[in-house]
Amino acid sequence: MAEPALRFRSAGQHDLNALVNLEQRCFDADRLSKRSFRHQLQQDHNLFLVAERDAEVVGYVLVFLRRGTSLARLYSIAVAPEAHGLGLGRKLLTEAEQIAAERGRMFMRLEVRGDNQAAIRLYQTMGYRQFGRYPDYYEDHSDALRFHKRIIPRERVEEHLSDPEERVDYYAQTTEFTCGAASLLMAMHDLQEDVVCDQREELQIWREATTIFMTSGHGGCGPHGLAYAARKRGFQARVYVNQRGPLFMEGVRSESKKQILELVHQDFLDKLKEQGVPIEYGSLSLVRMHSLLEANALLLVLISTYRFDGRKAPHWVLLVDMDADFVYINDPDIDQDDAGSQLDKHYLPIPRASFEMMLHFGQNRLRCAVVVEAGSKP
Incomplete structure (x- = not known):
């Protein structure tokens, strides 16, 4: 018997409860709250897709599209346990990359836990390269590894971003006037x-x-x-x-x-x-x-x-x-x-x-x- 077909579409407010339920089943920590999902569903400048199978939400991908820049950032991606083994994570991210590129973004960035080897392997096989580390990022104080990919191909890809030693360290202003x-x-x-x-x-x-x-x-x-x-x-x-x-x-x-x-x-x-x-x-x-x-x-x-x-x-x-x-x-x-x-x-x-x-x-x-x-x- 053939597997039910997967369908990708934009997320809407009617998906709120399904998204919260999916988040709770997929993650033990660093979960998006119902309030956060509601807020993101109201943003028209970001990219929020869900994957459906038999009319049930079995995955989502949320990508931030920063105004005035060529940058997209993978904020969150989740696949229901019962949908594992279908390559859904790869399909969701590929779909998101294509839409982000159509909207003028040339780079996709993401962060991932250093001990999440399955996710790291997926990103690497999809062409993402590590270009940094963000210490004490997650709730349990573990570090985030930073990856990026040029999603609109060019003959020349700038390799210097992949070397953390080449980067100028970041410092955020602590007041609105500094x-x-x-x-x-x-x-x-x-x-x-x-x-x-x-x-x-x-x-x-x-x-x-x-x-x-x-x-x-x-x-x-x-x-x-x-x-x-x-x-x-x-x-x-x-x-x-x-x-x-x-x-x-x-x-x-x-x-x-x-x-x-x-x-x-x-x-x-x-x-x-x-x-x-x-x-x-x-x-x-x-x-x-x-x-x-x-x-x-x-x-x-x-x-x-x-x-x-x-x-x-x-x-x-x-x-x-x-x-x-x-x-x-x-x-x-x-x-x-x-x-x-x-x-x-x-x-x-x-x-x-x-x-x-x-x-x-x-x-x-x-x-x-x-x-x-x-x-x-x-």
Whole structure:
């Protein structure tokens, strides 16, 4: 007698109870809750598929599709015990890869327990390569192994991502206003291993580099302040900015605040001159950025977050790598409600054309970057 046919379809709210039941039968720990399933079923930008056999849900796959990037992340996959031996896990993941590729994602990433040898073998036979480890990831404090695969083939696959020694370590900002400080910490730690990345140093850098005011809330860090903080700690720094005068002024209405911004800006200019930090008034091209990376520099780059979250907010990221198709960034901003968000923000691939559009901020199309290199004490 022939096996009942498998059918794949998008998950819906009517699958909620079946998904919860399947999760409980498949996993002893690190289960998705009913609340989590309900939330994910409401998201229209992710990929959520179920596998049916005889009108019963016997498997699912949930993939996050990050806005503004070429990255898909396998968040969870499950196969009912009675469906083992049918190759359903492979079929679900293959289906998810194909749909993610159709939606413009070129990379799939995932994490898996180091002792889950069956899953590791499956991923490896499907072309996934390990490129890192995330310590203390699961409820029982075991590590997660990180794998990735290019799901839209190219003649040249970037192999450097598979070598953990080549990667710039990740540090997440601990406040909403310290993206610049966190990005600088990552750069300095990569250039000098004894640099400690912690909240105390993050806040100290912010105090040294802040513009005091921005459009609302706490002031962020400007390129001049970040370059000063880097040089103060013994690193070579260079500022690239396409505007003269105080930055982030267009959203500030108070004259007293504008005067403070002007005073702080002039103070930074004086300090940079004293420290011998050059300022180049112009824009860095992607070609020039690539050549700086090849020369072992790292770049703090200001972007607009609009393509990520629909908000036109200035945000610092660390540019860590480039190839013919993509730029790779460490984005210090993580989703506190998503434990795996940090995995997505490390070596985040963005198409070069999309990144070029992110490099302009505000009506004045501000464009700025800070180049950081190893150096000696000033």
